[in-house]
Amino acid sequence: MLFDLIASKVSKDLAIDLGTANTLVFVKGKGIVLDEPSVVAVRKRDRKTSEIWVGDDAKKMVGRVPGSIEVYRPLREGVIANFEIASLMLRYFIQKVHQRKSFVRPRVIISVPSGVTPVERRAVRDATLNAGARDVYVVEEAMAAAMGAGLPVTEPMSNMIVDIGGGTTEVAIISLTGVVYSSSTKIAGDKLDMDILNFVRKNYSLLIGASTAEQIKILVGRAFQDNEEDEIDIKGRDLMDGIPKTITINSNEVTGSIMDSVNIIVNNVKYALEQCPPELAADIIDTGIVLTGGGALLKNLDVRVRREIGVPVVVPDDPLTTVARGAGMMLDDIELLREITNS
Numbered sequence: 367m368l369f370d371l372i373a374s375k376v377s378k379d380l381a382i383d384l385g386t387a388n389t390l391v392f393v394k395g396k397g398i399v400l401d402e403p404s405v406v407a408v409r410k411r412d413r414k415t416s417e418i419w420v421g422d423d424a425k426k427m428v429g430r431v432p433g434s435i436e437v438y439r440p441l442r443e444g445v446i447a448n449f450e451i452a453s454l455m456l457r458y459f460i461q462k463v464h465q466r467k468s469f470v471r472p473r474v475i476i477s478v479p480s481g482v483t484p485v486e487r488r489a490v491r492d493a494t495l496n497a498g499a500r501d502v503y504v505v506e507e508a509m510a511a512a513m514g515a516g517l518p519v520t521e522p523m524s525n526m527i528v529d530i531g532g533g534t535t536e537v538a539i540i541s542l543t544g545v546v547y548s549s550s551t552k553i554a555g556d557k558l559d560m561d562i563l564n565f566v567r568k569n570y571s572l573l574i575g576a577s578t579a580e581q582i583k584i585l586v587g588r589a590f591q592d593n594e595e596d597e598i599d600i601k602g603r604d605l606m607d608g609i610p611k612t613i614t615i616n617s618n619e620v621t622g623s624i625m626d627s628v629n630i631i632v633n634n635v636k637y638a639l640e641q642c643p644p645e646l647a648a649d650i651i652d653t654g655i656v657l658t659g660g661g662a663l664l665k666n667l668d669v670r671v672r673r674e675i676g677v678p679v680v681v682p683d684d685p686l687t688t689v690a691r692g693a694g695m696m697l698d699d700i701e702l703l704r705e706i707t708n709s
């Protein structure tokens with residue numbers, strides 16, 4: 367008891383958004399202090415790990431490494447795919463934000479997608495404990511996102527959150543501090559990147575990397591074509607002769623290539639409204655939909671959801687940090703946290 371009290375004074379409690387694409391760490395009283403890609407690079411010598419790079423340093427190496435280095439993304443589709451590497455990454459990030467100043471292990475809130483299985487949830491908890499946490503509270507991403515977006519989660523009024531990350535798109539309805547409906551699809555940011563990569567390969571015989579495809583999506587991708595037509599030069603390797611080549615593609619082509627996936631995302635939102643109990647749907651007509659996650663920044667997506675579904679749509683100021691900020695808010699409200707983790 368006394369130890370707990372002292373521990374809570376000297377350790378820095380953390381909230382972590384462990385995402386497929388990015389991991390964010392929020393320190394109590396400080397805010398977000400770390401925001402790096404969920405990527406790890408490992409150099410092996412004689413089958414033993416001799417050097418590791420994590421986050422920004424590792425992402426720079428994607429697609430550029432010699433044979434002795436392997437680059438991992440320890441999460442796939444919102445869940446831990448490589449336990450060892452995920453633990454290693456979390457440990458590195460926790461140590462980085464603590465700058466080895468604190469001797470006491472932190473209490474950690476960490477978020478998971480709503481659709482995870484008990485085994486997957488357990489893996490996240492264990493990886494966090496493995497990484498040096500004292501206590502771990504596993505919370506649902508949708509609840510954290512709703513808090514981060516400033517929604518009244520404790521009221522008996524439903525709110526819809528659509529979180530479009532790298533690995534999953536989650537649609538959740540929240541009411542009275544609980545997730546009352548949720549659905550999840552693996553069509554999200556990474557899939558759009560693959561759509562673009564495949565389009566460029568098929569139509570231009572040009573091989574590009576996933577990071578290039580992501581840049582194309584961010585710069586000229588749209589959820590529907592508008593009157594602005596942008597062009598972008600892209601570099602890759604010609605599939606025929608293996609020589610580096612630059613081509614120019616326009617926003618129409620890119621938008622066309624991601625359209626099937628964008629349709630699935632929008633249809634998932636529609637389907638959620640059709641499937642949920644009528645009282646909840648009725649609330650959402652008034653309260654509207656909040657789009658979060660990096661995918662919420664896809665140009666025209668908010669306009670499209672508003673037009674097709676006919677409810678108000680809001681994208682919070684910084685949708686890439688909404689989950690981390692919301693989980694961070696829970697650090698200040700242990701009562702609410704207990705309620706959330708018990709429900």
Ligand SMILES: Nc1ncnc2c1ncn2[C@@H]1O[C@H](COP(=O)(O)OP(=O)(O)OP(=O)(O)O)[C@@H](O)[C@H]1O
Nearest residue numbers: 385386387388531532533534555659660661663664
């Ligand atoms: N301006 C933008 N337009 C379109 N997509 C974007 C933009 N900015 C970021 N993204 C995409 O958002 C995704 C990352 O979002 P986010 O960090 O919310 O995912 P995550 O939380 O790591 O993943 P998940 O929640 O699925 O585990 C990437 O696919 C990235 O390409």
Ligand SMILES: [Mg+2]
Nearest residue numbers: 385531659689
């Ligand atoms: Mg996320």
